[in-house]
Amino acid sequence: MSKTSRLLTIAVTGLALAVPQAQPDRQSVHPSTQSVLPATPEPSPAEASYQELALDGPSVAAETKPFAMVGITWPEGTRPVVAKVRVQRDGQWTEWQPLVVEDEHGPDPATPEGAERSGTEPLWVGDATGVQASAVTIGGSTISDAKVVLIQPGVLTTDADEPAAQSVEPEASGTPYPMPGIISRRGWGADERLRSHNGKACARPKYTTTVQAAFVHHTADRNNYTRAQVPAMIRGMYAYHVKSRGWCDLGYNFLVDRFGRAFEGRYGGTYLPVLGAHTGAFNSNSFGVALIGNFEKAAPTQAMLEKTAEVIAWKLDANYRSPMATIVLDGSRLYTISGHRDTKATACPGNQLYGKLGWLRQRIDTLIGGSVSTPIYRYARKLGFDRTGQPFWGEHPTRTGWATYFGIRDVFHSVATGTHSTLGVFRNRYRGLGVDNTVLGLPLGEQRNGRVRGTAVQSFRYGALYWSRSTGARPVTGRIYHKYTSLGAERSRLGLPITDMYKVKTGLRQKYQRGWLTYNTRRNRVYVQYRSGS
Structure with a gap:
């Protein structure tokens, strides 16, 4: 459009x-x-077959391989069309049946997908081995490049089952x-x-x-x-x-x-x-x-x-x-x-x-229930939909709460954490971590300026994300997070994290601008190491 x-x-x-x-x-x-x-x-694994027969004149008749669905197509722009079909089953021909001509289903005109051919709606006919078909303009003229389509979608062993919903x-x-x-x-x-x-x-x-x-x-x-x-x-x-x-x-x-x-x-x-x-x-x-x-x-x-x-x-x-x-x-x-x-x-x-x-x-x-009353909706309405964008992934349950992905923000809610959002680089990094399936948990507040110029921080239930232009957004969680905050977090001698936490022989480690924090799982202690000269 x-x-x-x-x-x-x-x-x-x-x-x-x-x-x-x-x-x-x-x-x-x-x-x-x-x-x-x-x-x-x-x-x-379904064994399917697809056949096309040229409809060169007003009608065509043919014995075919078995099929279960039939339709007729023609070049886009040909209209109006009158189409009908009858099929052969068990050696007997059925009565003629009109096919519904429906050109208005299809992709939007301006989309790359496009629509290559016009046609009828497909008709389920069961097990058939022959077809007679007709398609002409409403004035009775032959349609150039019309085709009869015969489809056998195959049979799966699960077709007779009740699929899990x-x-x-x-x-x-x-x-x-x-x-x-x-x-x-x-x-x-x-x-x-x-x-x-x-x-x-x-x-x-x-x-x-x-x-x-x-x-x-x-x-x-x-x-x-x-x-x-x-x-x-x-x-x-x-x-x-x-x-x-x-x-x-x-x-x-x-x-x-x-x-x-x-x-x-x-x-x-x-x-x-x-x-x-x-x-x-x-x-x-x-x-x-x-x-x-x-x-x-x-x-x-x-x-x-x-x-x-x-x-x-x-x-x-x-x-x-x-x-x-x-x-x-x-x-x-x-x-x-x-x-x-x-x-x-x-x-x-x-x-x-x-x-x-x-x-x-x-x-x-x-x-x-006649109206919208969820905490996420109330939050978005209070903040303003010009600041959240429109819902993209509508409100849905997550592992520990609820979420709506709006065009600009992702908003989360749980009884334990309240209702808060992620935005920009924090949203992208949090999504990449797997949202609340990670050790961060749901957000406890909005992102804020850090206590060091040029930094930003957002708190989560089990840790925080720390950001600067040079270090990117890095999660700090668990015991390492508690040790880091006790030292002063971004204002500490360590500076900002420059890696995510990663495994070492003794447990977990995270690198910072001027040192390391290492969690020894056997001793249940976090050790601080500074770079020389820092």
């Missing part, structure tokens, strides 16, 4: 944020993600709505090698600035699938979006099936604002939830509506957004929970699901 960033103030009960209108993030990896990116899982339970009152159970990409068998299919740049996820809105979609697929078929259906959609449409990954951030199970979509971390390809021109600062099925005439099940409410409640509440508010994205005023058709001339998410959006907003408002 070429618009310059403007600020819009949202004011609802318990929530007031100055939020930038959505801007595409052109970085492969947002700077704030360097220490929080998820590890890449091993590739799936990742979830986080609340640890105390005054915390955001908890993360619901979500089946990971590994759980549905994502082949992570596929993310490199359209180039190495696609392999690393892209992030937007924050989470402001949720867009609700349907996949326009059939509604009578079984539980065991769902993982294969998602693998098929993944292959179609990447190989047929030219995207980097599965377009949706989350998917929900008719049995009330949620699945992780696009790679990059469910807790981070991963830039998806679900609502063209509106992907920035939003996430997409697709309900698996076609809800133009059929109603979504109550189980899938409830799970959709849980997923959206978790994402919005962690980022301090109200489900009852409105925002401005790409110059359009929208609800924080909107349907795909609110942005473009599309039937998605179907009349029956679109009619449930009001219920979703009310249900989510009930789930999150």
